[in-house]
Amino acid sequence: MLENRHIVVGICGGIAAFKAAGLVSQLRQRGADVHCIMTEHAAKLVTPITFGELSGNDVTVDMFANINKWDVEHIALAKLADLFVVAPATADIIGKVANGIADDMLSTTIMATKAKVLFVPSMNTNMYENPIVQENIERLKKFGYEFVEPESGHLACNTTGKGRFPKLETIFDAIEKCLYGKGLLKGKKIIISAGGTQENIDPVRYISNRSSGRMGYAIARAAAMEDADVTLVSCTTALPVPAGVNIIYVHDARELDKAMNSCFDTCDAAVMAAAVSDYRPKVQATQKIKKEAHDSLTIELTQNPDILFGLGQKKKNQFLVGFAAETNDVIEHGKEKLKRKNLDMLVANDVAMPGAGFNVPTNIASLLYKDGTMEQYPKMTKEELGHIIVEKIAEGLR
């Protein structure tokens, strides 16, 4: 994904400087050509040798040290960069760039680059929430600089709050958005469901299915990369939330129904990738069912609402996408669902095929449209299919 991409990483003097080592190492492992610039304070926290080893390139700290080639280093790196990632970004570098100050190697190179610059702020909560820092961030956003929000949690200064260095996966989502996003869904609101519902039998047992949530999360990630305002209604908790995505966790079909409906009226597009239990136990025991009390057990089931059908009934201008998980006559069943549920597009997957459907990283899908046309795709990663689905939604909304 990052092959042949030149990424300049700016490392500032925050305690999270050591976490930038993991970022640089991963960038290189994913194929990027990585160059590091450290501020003098950063070099007091982690030695430049670490970043030199991990990036495979010289590390620059002092603008005037080692002038052995008459290439103006800050201009050379500014020109070379496809992307600048400043991680951790301190209040100091944010303040400098927001106010046009270029007084060291990092701030000078940022000022001289035409590449996108992604700041990953990480600092003490009070510093982060300081209105001066917040105003500088807003000013930079207005000029087109990108940001990854810090996480909340325990901080090195032994307090708890917002300011933690984000997970690497979150930073990589933002990097890919900066490099590959085309803004196809800018200004559009999209809701996506993912994962398998869990229908309680008693407090410790439930009925569910094999959905991992990967397909829905991949669509959410692709939509966020295209600048959509994304809400992911998730029945699963194991997967990391993609960067910039609002998350609503639900448990069973009725909670999912409520969450989808609460967002539907104001959205531009909705995707039901979740595997919804068609039935739930008619009675949910409030205490654990004891085997000593039953030689055999019959659980009566009652139907859950068909959420997608309900959305199809109330839709106005929304672009509505459903899935069909089938094991036979996939296209025929898909066409029938597309029509009956009043959809604009349906993603039909044959979940009996190896490498498709539940709980695998790949899928094999056909996209069916309400005008009767159809496109069939070979096996690909759910990430790749997510991008195709998002492109089709963007076309549908045009």
Ligand code: PMT
């Ligand atoms: O999560 P993964 O492990 O990545 O797996 C992905 C997937 C196989 C779950 C996904 O690709 C998929 O096929 N999702 C839909 C599963 C499903 O419930 O299909 P269905 O054919 O039973 O339902 C048709 C459509 O109606 C679906 O969009 C479903 O979300 C919706 N539905 C179904 C039942 C119900 N009561 N309410 C609904 O809204």
